[in-house]
Amino acid sequence: MAALVAGLPLWGIPSNAAFEPRTNAAAMPRNDVETLLWPSDAAGPRADQRGVVLNPADLRDRIAVVAFVAPDCSIVCVTRTLDLDRVAKALPETIRDRAVFLAVSLDGATAGGGVTALRTFVDGTVGAQTRLRFLAGDAAWTAAITAALRYPAGSLPEPPPQVLVFDRRGGIAMSYGGDPVDRPRLERDIPLLDSFAQGLDAPTPGSAPL
Template sequence: MWPALKTIAALAITLPLWGFPSTAQVEPRTIPAASRSDLDTLLWPTMDSGRRIDQRGAALRPADLRDRIAVVAFVAPDCSIVCVTRLLDLDRVAKALPGAAHDRAVFLAVSLAGTGGNGTALRAFVDGTVGTGTRLRVLSGDADWTAAIAAMLRYPAALLPEPPPQVLVFDRRGGMAMSYGGDPVDRPRLERDIPLLDSFAGGLDAAPARESQPL
């Protein structure tokens, strides 16, 4: 087994400790398991899930995440300095990634504060924290989505709207790959692991292409 594959496999094996259930446990029976990824299930838990709109008013669609490394964290505009530093750290990681990983990675932050349609407040929070040019897309969730996420992560509802202290990373096929603590964000590890994960073009189910070796 290649060293890179060993690293990713070891990370994937630890995921159940974080309480993130398999896709089959959370997606509706009316949706074939093969047609939805872990990332789809997190962002659109059911077939009738509402539109996901970011802080700029742009809709997020499943097609926007195809063949991308997706990094998902959780914030709330009034959750304390922790959410401010979390956004700042993720913004720095997004800017620091090299080459293809920089272009392929998508950074999402889900607000569980119940801001709903108050896009003005969400945009003011994001722009005031990381600026208008950030690559982060911050999405506000309604009560149903917040409840679904809390259930998936086994996060106590009594702690809401304080967001879960997790950073989730999904491979290029939308499979759950890695989970990190978010207090604080481990920037060096993310900056190292995202390019490594990007080398798995077929997701963690397929080994990365081996470079040809000179004879």
């Protein structure tokens, strides 16, 4: 598998933030994307801009694309959001429902009443019918994500210029720089990644168990 993966065009371009994936499956039974979105057992439900709650079950056996935004960040948030919206719409129909696009706001003030500001940003940028789901977090979630990404808190509200893609088993598969978003590469890689039904870390047939 390692040799095969090395030959695939999956691995993204460098950025100044790096997601720390899980390293001990026994100590961290959740997968990478769940750990990012629900960093603690006390983490509450995540509702998107439409008020629809996102659950871990919604991400299982799906490719998850996660980017970061803030309603009051610079024009890069607008262009990143527009690019991801175009990627989501451009996927072949057979793959379109296999990928979940999440834009996480790292402005802790958007939790609660500030969700209105996030919804205004969404509607004014990509419209209410976008396939992207925008999630607003509180200060504790923002702190957990910036720590996991090794992103300087002092750089906020400019969010990390990073797009993370997780495989069908929730493992971190690739990390792209997000300024600009490499749309052709994402449109090519998402269907390819979906073909790995057991995720990129699955053992090859006949391999010895660890």
